[in-house]
Amino acid sequence: MGFQQINKTLIITVLLLHTAIKIISAAEEEPTLELYKTKLGLNYTKKTSGDKILMARLTSRVERKWIGIKNAEVYFYAQVDTTDTLLGKTKTDDNGESVLHISASRILKNYSDDFIFKVKFEGNETYTGAEKELKIRNVEMIISLSEVDSIKTVNIEVYETDSISEKLPLEDVDVYFYVTRLFGLLKIGEGWLINGKSSIEFPNDLPGDTTGNLTIVARIEDNEVYGNVEVRENIDWGIAISHNPGNTARELWTRTAPLWMIISLVSLLSFAWIIYIMLFYNMYRIRKTGSISNNNID
Amino acid sequence: MKPDNKNKNLINEFTPFLERPDKVWFLKISVLFLFIAIGFYAFYVQVKKGHIVTGMRDHVVWGIYIINFIFFLGLSYAGALISCIFHLARIQWGKPLMRMLEMTATISLVIAPVYILLCIGRVDRLHHLLIYARIQSPITWDVIAIVTDLFFCFVFLYFTHIRDFARLRDLPEIKVSRWRKRLYRFLALGYRNTPEQAKYLNQALDIMAAIIIPTSIIAYSLLAWLFGMNLRPGWHSSIFAPYFVLTAVYSGIALLIVIMWIYRKVYNLEKYITIEHFYYLGFVLIILDLFYGYFTFSEYITEWYNSQKTPTLLLYKFFNFSEYGGLFIFSNFIAAFLPLIIIGIPWFRSVKSITITSALVIVALWIKRYLIIVPTLETPYIPIQDNRAEWVHYSATWVEWALTLAGIATFILFFIFSSKIAPIIPVSAMEDKTKKIKIFYHKKN
Numbered sequence: 001m002g003f004q005q006i007n008k009t010l011i012i013t014v015l016l017l018h019t020a021i022k023i024i025s026a027a028e029e030e031p032t033l034e035l036y037k038t039k040l041g042l043n044y045t046k047k048t049s050g051d052k053i054l055m056a057r058l059t060s061r062v063e064r065k066w067i068g069i070k071n072a073e074v075y076f077y078a079q080v081d082t083t084d085t086l087l088g089k090t091k092t093d094d095n096g097e098s099v100l101h102i103s104a105s106r107i108l109k110n111y112s113d114d115f116i117f118k119v120k121f122e123g124n125e126t127y128t129g130a131e132k133e134l135k136i137r138n139v140e141m142i143i144s145l146s147e148v149d150s151i152k153t154v155n156i157e158v159y160e161t162d163s164i165s166e167k168l169p170l171e172d173v174d175v176y177f178y179v180t181r182l183f184g185l186l187k188i189g190e191g192w193l194i195n196g197k198s199s200i201e202f203p204n205d206l207p208g209d210t211t212g213n214l215t216i217v218a219r220i221e222d223n224e225v226y227g228n229v230e231v232r233e234n235i236d237w238g239i240a241i242s243h244n245p246g247n248t249a250r251e252l253w254t255r256t257a258p259l260w261m262i263i264s265l266v267s268l269l270s271f272a273w274i275i276y277i278m279l280f281y282n283m284y285r286i287r288k289t290g291s292i293s294n295n296n297i298d
Numbered sequence: 299m300k301p302d303n304k305n306k307n308l309i310n311e312f313t314p315f316l317e318r319p320d321k322v323w324f325l326k327i328s329v330l331f332l333f334i335a336i337g338f339y340a341f342y343v344q345v346k347k348g349h350i351v352t353g354m355r356d357h358v359v360w361g362i363y364i365i366n367f368i369f370f371l372g373l374s375y376a377g378a379l380i381s382c383i384f385h386l387a388r389i390q391w392g393k394p395l396m397r398m399l400e401m402t403a404t405i406s407l408v409i410a411p412v413y414i415l416l417c418i419g420r421v422d423r424l425h426h427l428l429i430y431a432r433i434q435s436p437i438t439w440d441v442i443a444i445v446t447d448l449f450f451c452f453v454f455l456y457f458t459h460i461r462d463f464a465r466l467r468d469l470p471e472i473k474v475s476r477w478r479k480r481l482y483r484f485l486a487l488g489y490r491n492t493p494e495q496a497k498y499l500n501q502a503l504d505i506m507a508a509i510i511i512p513t514s515i516i517a518y519s520l521l522a523w524l525f526g527m528n529l530r531p532g533w534h535s536s537i538f539a540p541y542f543v544l545t546a547v548y549s550g551i552a553l554l555i556v557i558m559w560i561y562r563k564v565y566n567l568e569k570y571i572t573i574e575h576f577y578y579l580g581f582v583l584i585i586l587d588l589f590y591g592y593f594t595f596s597e598y599i600t601e602w603y604n605s606q607k608t609p610t611l612l613l614y615k616f617f618n619f620s621e622y623g624g625l626f627i628f629s630n631f632i633a634a635f636l637p638l639i640i641i642g643i644p645w646f647r648s649v650k651s652i653t654i655t656s657a658l659v660i661v662a663l664w665i666k667r668y669l670i671i672v673p674t675l676e677t678p679y680i681p682i683q684d685n686r687a688e689w690v691h692y693s694a695t696w697v698e699w700a701l702t703l704a705g706i707a708t709f710i711l712f713f714i715f716s717s718k719i720a721p722i723i724p725v726s727a728m729e730d731k732t733k734k735i736k737i738f739y740h741k742k743n
Contacts, residue, residue: 257433265433265442272446275509279453282502283487286460286495290488 035123036060038069040132042119044227046139050104054087056119058096060127068096072121076100078108079116087117114138136227139170143218143231145202152202152237154189156218158229159196169196173226178217179206179238185217208238309465312721315565316466317473319718326714330707337704340697341416349419351697357682358675358692363413365667366702369549370410370709371444371521372542372663375514376550377403378451382507382514391578394570397724398557400458402550404451405712409705411444416701436524443517450513454506456485460499461726464489481719518543525670531609532601532674541593548586548633549663555579555656557713559649561722570723573649580641580652583659591634612677622673625665632662 041057056074059066072092077084087106090098102108108115115136123129142157154177159167173193177200178185189200208214214237219230250258344351354361381399384392415421431438463486466472467479489495522542525533535541555576562571598616601609615621640646640655672692682690694702 252434261433265439269442269446272450272509272513275505276449276453278505279457279502282498285498286489287487289492289494289498290490 035128036062036126038121038123038127038130039066040074040119040121040130042117042132042134044115044117044134044136046141046227046229048231052102052104052108052115054100054102054117054119056092056098056100056132058092058098058121058130068092068094069127070094070096072096072098072124072127074098075120075122077118077120078102079118080108084118134227137225139220139226139229141218141220141229141231143216143233145216145233145235145237147237152204153199154202154216154218155197155199156231157197158193158220167196169193170226171195173220173223176219176221178219180215180217180232188216202237206238207241208236210240210242212236212238212240214238309462309469309721309725310471312723312725313466313469313472315721316718323714327711330711330714333707334704334711337701337707340700340704344416344697344701345421351695353688353692353694353698354417355689355692357678357689358672360417360671360675361692362668362694362698362702363417365664365671366705367410367413367417368521368542368667368671369664370406370413370705371518372546372549373553374403374406374410374451375447375518375543376546376548377401377406377554378447378454378510378514379547380550380554382454382510385503385507386511391575393727394567394723395554395558395575396727397458397720397722398561399550399554400451400455401713401716402553402557404448404455405709405716407444407448407451408712409708413701413705436520436527440517440520440524443513443520447510447513447517450506450510454503454510457499457503457506458724458727459485459720460487460489461491462720462724464491465726466720478719515543518546529679530674531606531612531677531679532670535597535600537593537596541597544586544589544593545663545666548583548590549660551579551582551586552656552659552663555583555653556660559653561717565722567723570728576649576652577647580637580647583637583652583656584641587634587637587659594630594634608677608679612673615673615677616669622669626669629662629665629669632658633666636662 038058038060041059043055043057045053045055047053054076056076058069058072058074060069061067070092073089074092075089076087078087079085087102088100090100092098115138117134117136118131119134120131121127121129137160139158139160144155144157146153146155156175158170158173158175160170162168170193175191175193175198176187177189177191178187180186186206188203188206191198191200202216206214213234215232215234216237217230217232219228220226221228223229248254250256252258352361352363377399381396381403383389384396384399415424418424427438427441431441433439463482467482467486472479489499519539519542522539526535526538528534558571558575558579561567598613602613616626617623636658637655640651676691
């Protein structure tokens with residue numbers, strides 16, 4: 001029994017010591033800071049004016065979701081003549097997105113006539129660094145609008161230009177056609193390029209502004225070789241919409257209130273004023289009879 | 299002829315309260331003025347630096363200013379409603395309380411709109427409310443209703459004072475300054491309680507009492523519709539107007555009990571404000587408490603049952619202790635259950651317990667208004683784009699709290715000043731037991 005007691009005490013003591021050592025050693029251990037891994041996405045869009053827009057998105061995987069990193073500095077480069085030239089640096093917004101505008105006049109081409117863009121995030125005390133490269137072939141897109149026998153047609157022509165300034169028409173690339181609306185783009189058709197050309201018939205029932213003007217947009221979207229390319233053209237092919245309400249009925253939302261409301265308000269206010277007048281008249285009568293009785297007292 | 303001794307004694311009982319105040323009175327006034335001065339400084343800071351000094355931002359555009367506005371307006375309408383019901387129903391036991399109710403109605407109605415002015419970013423454009431008024435807007439109707447009601451309340455308060463002013467005018471022994479005596483003479487309108495004068499006065503009082511009841515209900519309903527007509531979670535409800543009116547009456551009764559207790563203690567009015575008054579109003583509080591609980595339950599159960607995304611998110615905030623869970627439980631437990639327990643069970647029932655319960659109910663109903671306004675504005679149907687913490691979560695700043703305390707101090711100050719001008723108990727009404735017109739003013743010898 002005595003040995004058993006000693007054994008038990010020993011076991012408990014050893015266990016307690018072991019636990020204490022574990023706790024102390026755990027406390028002494030430097031906390032290892034594990035950096036979050038990041039990922040960069042890069043998107044290219046060429047506008048009608050020839051200006052280019054680079055949009056980078058910096059994300060990190062937190063709890064099995066890709067979350068945008070905000071306020072991170074992102075550097076944009078273009079490879080010109082085999083060297084990386086800094087185009088600019090921007091900070092990411094709340095969604096981790098960062099946008100850089102490149103003017104049409106800026107020379108970006110390298111020896112291969114392609115654009116090679118690079119976006120870089122250098123990392124910080126929380127996140128690892130990341131970079132992304134994007135190779136884009138420059139194309140020219142031309143939009144022309146024609147109307148024959150009241151049939152309106154939107155035509156586009158897309159071509160590359162080679163080193164000796166020769167036009168090389170694009171083949172089998174999808175093209176999408178839209179018109180701009182208040183909150184976005186309304187798709188009116190799609191086609192694909194044959195010998196660099198595509199066209200659609202423009203619908204006749206689209207509303208425009210007060211004079212029928214609207215903006216037609218033709219786009220190549222998310223193409224692996226060409227990125228996003230778009231052209232826009234204004235024309236008065238829409239139905240002119242007049243915003244003058246004319247002789248509309250009196251409603252809650254018109255400038256003049258409904259008659260029932262005016263009548264209710266005027267009646268209620270008239271009633272209130274009749275009561276006010278009555279009250280003041282009673283005050284006058286109280287005062288008048290008071291002065292008579294005072295005279296009688298005197 | 300002189301007034302009979304009984305009537306003379308009654309008015310004489312109250313004259314010491316109207317005469318020159320003591321040092322304690324001046325001390326109380328000074329403390330209240332200090333709070334009001336801090337409020338003015340806060341207002342100066344707000345005007346100078348703009349609304350950035352408050353907790354209000356793009357999404358939570360209304361904070362405790364609008365809560366104070368609703369709260370004071372509720373007290374006002376409750377005071378007016380209850381005093382007019384007492385008057386029209388000729389409730390004898392309610393007579394000593396009527397002046398307190400009328401004063402609550404008028405003073406609260408003066409203070410409440412000031413909080414709207416504090417909410418307005420461009421006070422210099424206030425007149426636009428009149429010159430560009432849009433009849434279709436509930437705000438326009440509310441402005442008209444408040445102004446109309448304010449006028450009625452002032453006139454009603456004055457008319458109920460005429461008889462007492464006449465009594466004070468005819469008291470030669472009252473030790474008040476000359477200007478006060480002149481004021482009593484002017485305000486008494488030459489009243490001698492002749493049958494004709496009494497008829498005109500009673501007629502005016504009856505008409506006003508009958509008018510103020512619907513005006514108060516309409517005005518407070520309009521305020522409720524300002525919220526109810528918004529498509530926002532927690533607001534867009536058809537029972538909002540009756541719920542608001544009920545909550546107003548509930549907070550009004552609770553405040554009346556507290557005011558009764560204070561005046562009873564300070565002026566030793568145990569003879570006029572009896573234990574029965576506390577018990578009667580306590581039972582009214584229980585009835586209102588039950589109705590309040592019923593309305594609250596109906597409001598939340600319908601919101602919860604439809605399981606729409608945003609209203610459900612709002613309800614989760616009410617049951618989440620890191621959000622509004624604490625305030626929600628406190629407010630609903632106090633307002634929907636406490637009077638039932640404390641006043642309903644005879645063992646707990648006493649003047650003190652009824653008063654403490656009433657004070658807690660007032661606080662709970664203020665918090666209820668906070669829960670109506672702030673969490674809803676923090677939970678819009680269209681998600682908040684700007685996720686800066688102070689944009690998403692409202693918390694009142696010292697400027698807003700200083701102006702809130704200044705409002706409460708002004709309320710108390712006006713009450714103290716008013717009870718220096720005329721007795722807090724309507725002496726003439728107390729003497730008039732039968733409600734028949736009788737002559738108690740007599741010709742001078």
